[in-house]
Amino acid sequence: MTAEKLRAADFWAEIKDRSMIDNGLDKGDVVYFSRCNKAQNGDIVAAAIDEEIYIRSIWYHKDSIVLSPANANYSVIRLVGDEVNTLRILGKATAYAHELTSENAYEDTDHM
DSSP: OOHHHHHHOSEEEEOOSSTTGGGTOOTTOEEEEEEOSOOOTTOEEEEEETTEEEEEEEEEETTEEEEEOSSTTSOOEEEEGGGGGGEEEEEEEEEEEOOOOTTTOOOOGGGO
16 A cells, blocks of 8 residues: 555545455455545445445446445345435545454464
């Protein structure tokens, strides 16, 4: 992660579940976002639907917008018709940082 990406970020959010694990984002990781209200297909966004905020990949289709997780154990959110108007894109992901824990830290026992 570069300092430029962090300076360009407008806000950050902590991942609260494992819905984006196949994109390398795990529970406890921090994702940095540039504020915007539009995104392109495949962008990872922070999106609000009513009072809920999701971090997902966004996909635009002719008659719907899909917020797609990167974990088959989580459901795709498909908005159709007037539901599309309930979606607010808050920002587009620009960088992330992994939480360093004993579970994911690299331990080189040969050099200790």
